[in-house]
Amino acid sequence: MTIVSGKIEPMGTMAAEQSLIEIDHVRKSFGVHTAIDEVSLALGEGHFVTLLGPSGCGKTTLLRMIGGLETPDSGSIRIAGMPVASFSPIDRPTRMVFQSYALFPHMTVEKNVAYGLQRRRMPDAEIKVKVAAQLEMVGLSEKAKSYPSELSGGQQQRVALARALVTKPRVLLLDEPLAALDLKLRQRMQAELKSLQRSAAITFVYVTHDQHEALGLSDCVVVMEKGRVAQSGAPAEIYHRPANRYVAEFVGDISVLDGTVRDTADGHARIETPAGMFTASSPPVQPGNKVHAIIRPEGVRIAAAGGDGTTGTNTLRATVETATFRGADMLVEFRGPADIRIQTSIASTAPEAAAIIPGQAITLELPAAALWLIPAERNSNASESSP
């Protein structure tokens, strides 16, 4: 058990495992700008961990500190139990894949991949075998004698991966590696990265600002905000059980009901809102707490077209404001009592889709399982888990 200061467990199931990377109260500033502010994290071996956040949130700085390209101002980073502050890059079990690939433009693909092995003073014959095997693995054997500028973006990406992987790192650090690729290629490379990570059994720490990429690839997502960890956990946990509004909005769309907690019972709370009483799933809250009840578009259910019948529990009457056809589904915006806005998506083939006409009144159900409570303000609620 090596959970640092007991604060953050990347995943519930990981707590029992040995953490490979332990980041302990790390701070880093550039001039007056604090890039990383007291971050503590423990990342498990063999996991695909994503550092997610907007540009300037410190995710790349944190990655570079793990890789030894930046030094923390204070705090420590341990990899496999060893403090790595004094390690030179060649002794670190980490290797970096850069955003722009950073291939050596004056060397062939082969020489690029061989470079790390040459620095390790491996015999030439052995290097040749390993480079050939690695290029085979990424499917670039016939490009061995090409220069990086003669390759496509996806091929350059594979060379960058091969160059890092051939040195057999325990941790691969990836800094927005797919940002420069177009959508189709990006999706294919995502799948390749994921299967590569599984087959090589290497820990990936992956930096991205794309929440779809983060949710789709990761075992663990660390959402960052202004140099701090806003929340870390499994993708489903981050998506369905966000710790605060920042996380909730960063990883997807939400509709919000403001309310006050009236009473609580095992994982559920009854809240009073301008639209009536609602039951919601919740982290530990106290009666009287001001909260936001949030719901993802796909959690909202259309209970009855017309909405003139008696409303049941967790329902509200709303009028269709706008309906946007998006092909597979329709994005519908409702306006409820007290100007509450509810967003939902409806499959365009669903029977109730026909009733969605702007101005139409409809009864919506917000199921208790899909309605989640987050604190209305920072520091006002015991459930706040960010450091």
Next chain:
Amino acid sequence: MTREHRIGTFTLAAWTALVVLFLLLPLFVIVAFSFNDSDFPSFPMRGLTLKWYWRFLESEELLTALWNSALVAFATMILATTFGTLAAIGLARSGARTQKFMRPLLSTPMMTPRLVVGIALLNMFNLLSMQLSLLTVIVGHTVVAVPYVILVVTARLVGLDPRIEEAATDLGATRTRVIIDILLPLLRPAVLGSALIAFTLSFDEVVVTFFTTGTENTLPTTIWAMLRYGITPEINAVSTLTMIATVVLALGAEAMIRSGGVHRR
């Protein structure tokens, strides 16, 4: 409209021709007179001859001067390129504040009038009790040439992705290895180009040479001394040769610096 346009085009062409003529005519005159079969530079030309070139090749004084010039220029090129390139790399890696302070400081010798640089160097050599010789000339020329090298190499360095160096470091390269394996090959066009610039600068430098040389003369100072007896056709011949060499080197430097792309074999 079209007529006015045509007149405009013609005027511009004529004006351009005049300017070019003004710039190049003196050079043509030198070249022409170097082949003139006459002891005095005068038109019309008496006839064509190569004797002034032969006279140059027979002149002990001029050949020694040429050798001195080549020696000084070569040494200056090596020293200035080495110092300048390393300085540019070091500067690029230092903090913004250091750069802001150091960059103008390092280009001072380039901005200062050569006369002042020459006098300053002479003073310094006197203070250090250094015997004036070709060695002091080399030192002087290096001082003048280093800023140019820094300028050219820096221009190329800022265009390099710093992550390429980081990638090499990440793969286990030491600082020295990063310079040898990554930076120098990528900077090669700029380094070679600035080497040619340094050579050319030194080869026709007069003022600093004048102050820093002892008994030896370089080609420019020899020509300068010979001018006391008037412009002889010999001087025209030497000047023509110097001009051709310099132009070739300068064009080479430019081509080298322009070839920004990656070198392949």
